[in-house]
Amino acid sequence: MTLTLTEREKKSIAALIQQHCDPYLSRFPFARYPIEPLEYWKQAFTKPATVQASTLKQAISWHFGSWQRNSLSPAQRSVCIHIIKSWPDFVQNESFDPTRVLQFWHTQLPDWQHGFQAAAFLLHLMHPDTFEITDHHRNQAMIEILQASEIGEDNRTITNSVQDLEDYSSFFNSIVPKLPYGEVNRIKLDRFLKAYGNRHAYKHIAATYTTSEPTIRQFSWDDCAAQSFDLEKITLRANADVLFACLLHLLDKQPQGSKKLTIEQIVDQLPLGTAGICNEASYNYALIALFGNQKGRDYxxxxxxTLQQVFTEQANQSTRDMKLYLKYANESVTINTKYLKA
Structure with missing residues (x-):
């Protein structure tokens, strides 16, 4: 029997989540779980037989928190490899009934703890209107919230079954309309449950550690524009140049415009994930190049x-201090007047 909640229980849980939501999301790894690829994958997985191995790898890596990274654990990598190898057999099925889907992957994946999480995500992509994104962390969060609210059985456990997916999706969709965040209710609830269920991973991380979601998550040179800055004078097209274009676009909407900024203020406006640059090494290198004179940059x-030369030398080295900009966080710069419109 699928989990059901009374109106009073829904409101009680929503109030509990609101109380804790922002503190947990202030540390959420946004760049590991950008929302933009999801819509593409949902469309692609409407026809499983056409899904390519590269798409499978990207989707599973995203679900395991390794978007644009080569950081899958051995167990996660094994699941990914087995799914890609078994996909041609999987798409031969006459039915993609959820129970049959899980049964198929249960027989193909040697590690069902990790395998179930990947299979559950594939089910979400194939049936996004039926199943929410779930994994061990989200399920555990649901169980603990129900227990904290004194709802349901105290001995509820994760069984890695269709019942888990149905219960979680029912729980999720019961709470969404009770939250006050409007059109981002679903996104914030999903992220909160992921973060809350994984909160123990942060116990050794400094309490001052925070993250922020980029204002500009996708970027196109054709669509980027500014009234006060001349973006056409940006002639290079690497990540550093994309970040500079994003900065000008953001400054164009702010009162200080082209006034003096510290390096820290600039970096704060361009967090990891800006313009879809989610790989930390690529992002850090782009920031170093942004402040340097490599390839004639003069932003x-x-x-x-002397600082521009310091950044230039670091950008040109094969081994570099990838967080160099933190050492000079309080140094002040202004936008080169070359990029101001007359």
Whole structure:
């Protein structure tokens, strides 16, 4: 029997989530779980037989928190490899009934603990209107919230079955309309449950550690524009140049415009994940190149005239201090007047 909640229980749980939501989301790894690829995958998985191995790898890596990273654990990598190898057999099925889907993957994946999480995500992509994104962390969060609210059985456990998916999806969809965040209710609830269920992973991380979601998550040179800045004078097209274009676009909407900024203020406006740059190494290198003169870049005028050369030298080295910008966080710069419109 699928989990059901009374109106009073729904409101009680929603109130509990609101109380804790923002603190947990202030540390959420946004760049590991960008929402933009999901809509593409949902469309692709309407026809499973046409899904390519590269798409499978990307989707499973995303679900395991390794988007644009080569950081899958051995167990996660094994699941990914087995799914890709077994996909041609899977798509031969006459029915993609959820129970049969899980039964198929249960026989193909040697590690069902990790395998169930991947299979559950595939079911979400194939049946997004029926199943929410779930995994061990989200299910555990649901169980603990129900227990904290004194709802349901105290001995509820995760069984890695269709029942888990149905219960979680029912729980999720019962709470969504009770939250006050409007059109981002679903996104915030999903992220909160993921973060809450995985909160123990942060116990050794400094309490001051925070993250922020980028204002600009996708980028196109054709669509990026500014009234006060001349983006056409940005002639290079690497990640550093994309970040500079994003910065000008953001500054164009702010009162300070082209006034003096610290390096820290600039970096804060361009968090990891800006313009879809979610790989930390690529992002850090782009920031170093952004402040340097490599390939003739001249985006900033520095109060400390020696700093541009420092960043340039780091950008040109094969081994570099990838967080160099943190050392000079309080140094001030202004946008090169070359990029101001007359």
């Amino acid at each position: 900033f005028q520095f109060e400390n005239a």
